[in-house]
Amino acid sequence: MNRPGRTLCGMTTTDQGPDRPATGRPGPAQSGTDRRDIAIAATGLRKAYGDRTVLDGIDLQVPAGTVFALLGPNGAGKTTVVSILSTLIRPDAGQLRVAGHDLAADPQAVRAAIGVTGQFSAVDGLITGEENMLLMADLNHLPKKEGRRVAAGLLERFGLTEAARKPAATYSGGMKRRLDIAMTLVGGPRIIFLDEPTTGLDPRSRHTMWQIVRDLVADGVTVFLTTQYLEEADQLADRIAVLDGGRLVAQGSAGELKRLVPGGHVRLRFTDPVAYERAAAALRETTRDDETFTLHIPSDGSQRELRAVLDWLDAADVVADELSVHTPDLDDVFFALTGNPATPRTAAEETLR
């Protein structure tokens, strides 16, 4: 069996076969390598617009009942991947299987098995949330009574019962996004694609959305999501693939990806150039950033190592204006792999002054 994504960036990023979801969460895909256990598989996926190559040979596999996160900066090709896998646009090349069906041979069967929540809302603001839901029930050919039952159940599940009779245009961003996903679920899809489900949502709404995804997976649904939020992928995904310039530059669990970047460090920042130079001369094994007068001392961030670093600074009579501990996170992976300039991530740092 083809096992795409095993060697990336010159490193073996995974020891997980497609039959072993990356988390401890029991998935229905653990019992062998039967390809029915693979919800989504792409090999050699390519797409170009004119002479602009957008997807340059993508290989990925998503075991059933797991969450797969496709990460990438703007323009990386995330929406293009989702659009192709959900049959909305045609690829130029590649073998694609979704829900056990060959995408080229039987797109209709694929469409029947999936739900798609696009990057931009499918909600019609002029009609109520309930009417949007009933419209989806009609599109899914549900009998009227069944449609009303399913719509009411989903509106309840997503906390929209109270607002159900109000025009969707009056909903907040988070409510619209919840309605969007509720509409996607009307047909009871076993595989859903969520293209940036939490972009623009506040932290509380984002957490609500994460819970929705977790509940779906607990019900055995396979979720393929795209995101620009590293934390989101870290929180939700069994496997993460990083897309940049139309290629997958890394693929693995959050832990595996974090191991791709250099380890943590203690960061010392100085305002006085003379103190900075003196510290740089006194401390060995540091890397320096002369523009920001910052020194990085390799450290795993543990209490023991931090104490050793502090003792070492005292012994060298170095007093920094700011000291922070940095442990590698997915942001580091993202910035390292997608060529974007690194920016410090305050949430992962404990700043000690």
Ligand SMILES: Nc1ncnc2c1ncn2[C@@H]1O[C@H](COP(=O)(O)OP(=O)(O)OP(=O)(O)O)[C@@H](O)[C@H]1O
């Ligand atoms: N119909 C089209 N015609 C020409 N170019 C297109 C078309 N659709 C997408 N592209 C180009 O393909 C590239 C990838 O676009 P895509 O929308 O897949 O990126 P994305 O990763 O989803 O970005 P974002 O994070 O901004 O949503 C972009 O450079 C885009 O301009």
Ligand SMILES: [Mg+2]
């Ligand atoms: Mg997009």
